[in-house]
Amino acid sequence: xxxxxxxxxxxxxxLGATGTAxxxxxxxxxxxxxxxxxxxxxxxxxxLSAPQAKxxxxxxxxxxxxxxxxxxxxxxxxxxxxRTQLPTYLTSANPPxxxxxxxxxxxxxxxxxxxxLDLDDVWASSxxxxxxxxxxxxxCTSSSGKKVFVPSxxxxxxxxxxxxxxxxxGVKEPKTWDEFLDLCDKLKSKGVAPIGLGAGGNTPWVxxxxxxxxxxxxxxxEYHRRLLAGKHRFDDPEVRKVFDRWAEVLPYFxxxxxxxxxxxxxxxxxxxxxxxxxxxTFFADAAPKDALDDIDFFRFPVIDPKVPLAEEAxxxxxxxxxxxxxxxxVGDLMKYLATAEAQEIYIKGSSGTVLxxxxxxxxxxxxxxxxxxxxxxxxxxxxxxxxxxxxxALQPTADTALTKFLAKPKDVGSILTTWQRDxxxxxxx
Amino acid sequence: xxxxxxxxxRRRAATAGFHLGAGLLATLWLLPIVLVLVxxxxxxxxxAANGLGSLPHSFxxxxxxxxxxxxxxxxxxxxxxxxxxxxxxITLALAAMAAFALSRYEMPLRRTLLLLxxxxxxxxxxxxxxxxxxxxxxxxxxxTLPALVGVQIGFGVGFYVFVLHGFMRAIPNEIxxxxxxxxxxxxxxxxxxxxxxxxxxxxxxxxxxxxxxFNDLLWAITVLRSDTKMPITAALIGLQGQYVSMWNVIAxxxxxxxxxxxxxxxRFQRHFVAGLNLGAVK
Numbered sequence: 001x002x003x004x005x006x007x008x009x010x011x012x013x014x015l016g017a018t019g020t021a022x023x024x025x026x027x028x029x030x031x032x033x034x035x036x037x038x039x040x041x042x043x044x045x046x047x048l049s050a051p052q053a054k055x056x057x058x059x060x061x062x063x064x065x066x067x068x069x070x071x072x073x074x075x076x077x078x079x080x081x082x083r084t085q086l087p088t089y090l091t092s093a094n095p096p097x098x099x100x101x102x103x104x105x106x107x108x109x110x111x112x113x114x115x116x117l118d119l120d121d122v123w124a125s126s127x128x129x130x131x132x133x134x135x136x137x138x139x140c141t142s143s144s145g146k147k148v149f150v151p152s153x154x155x156x157x158x159x160x161x162x163x164x165x166x167x168x169x170g171v172k173e174p175k176t177w178d179e180f181l182d183l184c185d186k187l188k189s190k191g192v193a194p195i196g197l198g199a200g201g202n203t204p205w206v207x208x209x210x211x212x213x214x215x216x217x218x219x220x221x222e223y224h225r226r227l228l229a230g231k232h233r234f235d236d237p238e239v240r241k242v243f244d245r246w247a248e249v250l251p252y253f254x255x256x257x258x259x260x261x262x263x264x265x266x267x268x269x270x271x272x273x274x275x276x277x278x279x280x281t282f283f284a285d286a287a288p289k290d291a292l293d294d295i296d297f298f299r300f301p302v303i304d305p306k307v308p309l310a311e312e313a314x315x316x317x318x319x320x321x322x323x324x325x326x327x328x329x330v331g332d333l334m335k336y337l338a339t340a341e342a343q344e345i346y347i348k349g350s351s352g353t354v355l356x357x358x359x360x361x362x363x364x365x366x367x368x369x370x371x372x373x374x375x376x377x378x379x380x381x382x383x384x385x386x387x388x389x390x391x392x393a394l395q396p397t398a399d400t401a402l403t404k405f406l407a408k409p410k411d412v413g414s415i416l417t418t419w420q421r422d423x424x425x426x427x428x429x
Numbered sequence: 430x431x432x433x434x435x436x437x438x439r440r441r442a443a444t445a446g447f448h449l450g451a452g453l454l455a456t457l458w459l460l461p462i463v464l465v466l467v468x469x470x471x472x473x474x475x476x477a478a479n480g481l482g483s484l485p486h487s488f489x490x491x492x493x494x495x496x497x498x499x500x501x502x503x504x505x506x507x508x509x510x511x512x513x514x515x516x517x518x519i520t521l522a523l524a525a526m527a528a529f530a531l532s533r534y535e536m537p538l539r540r541t542l543l544l545l546x547x548x549x550x551x552x553x554x555x556x557x558x559x560x561x562x563x564x565x566x567x568x569x570x571x572x573t574l575p576a577l578v579g580v581q582i583g584f585g586v587g588f589y590v591f592v593l594h595g596f597m598r599a600i601p602n603e604i605x606x607x608x609x610x611x612x613x614x615x616x617x618x619x620x621x622x623x624x625x626x627x628x629x630x631x632x633x634x635x636x637x638x639x640x641x642x643f644n645d646l647l648w649a650i651t652v653l654r655s656d657t658k659m660p661i662t663a664a665l666i667g668l669q670g671q672y673v674s675m676w677n678v679i680a681x682x683x684x685x686x687x688x689x690x691x692x693x694x695x696r697f698q699r700h701f702v703a704g705l706n707l708g709a710v711k
Contacts, residue, residue, distance in 0.1 A: 051678075053671075
């Protein structure tokens with residue numbers, strides 16, 4: 001009996017030792033330069049989980065399969081899941097090959113960790129990418145000078161309003177800051193909350209659009225980018241000027257602005273409870289179909305005409321994992337995604353409010369989209385958006401600071417000091 | 430006489446007050462569920478034009494179709510059941526055996542073992558996400574359903590052992606002694622005496638385990654990455670877009686996702702209440 005006990009214990013101990021050894025040796029293999037297999041279809045991990053966008057991506061994958069011998073296997077993951085799991089995907093031993101994501105500093109953060117595939121050859125050999133604008137070229141280049149990203153589409157931000165409501169209230173689009181203040185005054189006298197926001201619920205980041213726009217209108221895009229990169233401070237007098245301007249229009253904000261999420265704020269705008277809203281074109285997806293033709297927008301008013309005109313135009317596109325073994329197939333897919341044909345297929349299948357990055361590709365052709373394209377083309381500088389020009393880690397610090405400012409605009413001094421302290425932790429991390 | 434009637438009146442008033450209060454509380458409790466059900470029957474244009482909180486202006490069953498077919502909930506529901514059913518059966522079997530050994534026999538280190546299992550439950554799962562995902566990768570089972578089954582069993586078993594141990598300890602020792610006198614071995618005692626007596630607790634835990642595993646999202650997105658393998662919870666958040674969410678379809682998807690757990694609870698409701706009582710009162 002005792003004999004049996006010892007032998008069993010020894011057996012268990014042995015099992016444990018073997019297991020540990022297996023795990024340890026596994027660690028060693030995993031940390032070495034493992035790559036995904038070199039054959040088989042390219043895996044494309046997509047965060048476009050909204051039904052229409054998902055269907056458009058499926059169309060795109062089907063068109064690619066018809067085009068040549070290569071195949072792509074599309075894997076759509078919920079946008080929220082994708083955002084949290086992207087670092088895990090990129091660092092896993094057998095990662096997906098291609099990902100939908102953002103260029104600029106967001107992609108650069110991954111490139112600095114050597115997680116992104118070098119796409120210099122793709123850019124050099126693609127006849128389409130050679131013709132992309134200079135701005136897109138530099139946007140897709142990492143800080144070490146390598147191309148790491150292929151852009152596909154972008155969208156724009158503007159002051160959206162309902163045409164019939166503006167006609168009913170007898171008001172017109174403003175051009176300058178003073179005209180804008182007059183407009184707000186007029187709307188308020190008619191019992192309408194002039195400016196809707198939608199920074200409540202799970203969309204506090206919407207408020208950052210106001211910070212971005214005021215900053216690029218007052219201090220310029222160059223200062224804005226340097227500020228978000230940690231080269232200026234949030235408690236600088238320049239930033240203080242942004243909040244002084246904001247305080248001028250704050251009385252015109254919808255009192256529910258920080259209480260409702262942007263989708264509910266959209267409903268309030270469409271029902272005429274608010275007059276206008278600074279928002280990206282994706283908001284059209286939250287509007288009922290019969291209201292779409294009634295939606296229009298105007299450029300964020302110019303504050304200082306001496307500052308070069310900049311606009312926010314967040315770009316979307318693709319990058320690839322450095323650990324992908326299918327580099328040849330990835331290159332082929334990337335070149336296809338950069339063609340006008342691929343971008344037109346996606347725009348046709350999706351809700352059609354995005355613009356193609358390819359200079360020759362046709363957009364959806366609606367008056368709204370044409371106006372949006374003209375707004376971006378007349379801009380001297382392009383910014384992405386707060387989180388895309390900085391990092392996903394810096395966004396929550398902005399959300400906290402801006403929400404506090406909207407509630408207590410008088411505390412702006414202490415709010416900016418706290419913001420700088422929180423941001424410093426992230427920049428030095 | 431008059432004293433009697435005032436007492437009667439007071440008692441009646443108290444009863445009426447109780448029913449009124451309880452009724453109000455119950456309505457408050459059911460309100461969100463009603464809101465989800467109503468939303469699941471509205472069209473997107475109606476929700477977008479009038480807001481979520483408004484009275485419905487439309488009626489459609491198309492949302493359920495959209496969630497089931499376009500949202501991939503059919504496949505996701507199958508995945509969920511493929512994970513949940515074996516998980517519940519295996520965890521309960523393992524936990525019952527472990528609890529039997531720990532509660533009915535003088536094992537060395539049994540206190541330590543129990544405390545270890547309790548301690549494991551106090552650990553927040555978030556700190557284990559990265560180890561679990563790396564480990565499943567090293568073992569070559571990352572992005573497979575068995576990985577999820579393994580994780581769920583591993584994290585569930587400690588708690589079930591703890592609960593079943595408490596329950597089995599309360600079974601009188603004389604029953605077991607009588608069986609030993611009759612010549613029953615440990616396996617027979619477990620299978621024919623203890624297990625039948627533990628049935629209420631097993632049923633209650635089974636219903637709980639089913640709900641927990643079925644409703645889990647965290648482990649699923651930690652060890653899976655293909656949309657064809659995701660369970661129903663992951664498919665449900667997949668219905669949310671990057672910016673815009675179609676609340677009517679999400680509500681319909683939630684109703685579909687909640688149906689199996691509600692069915693299990695209704696089926697095991699009797700055992701569930703009995704099981705909890707039996708565990709609490711010795």
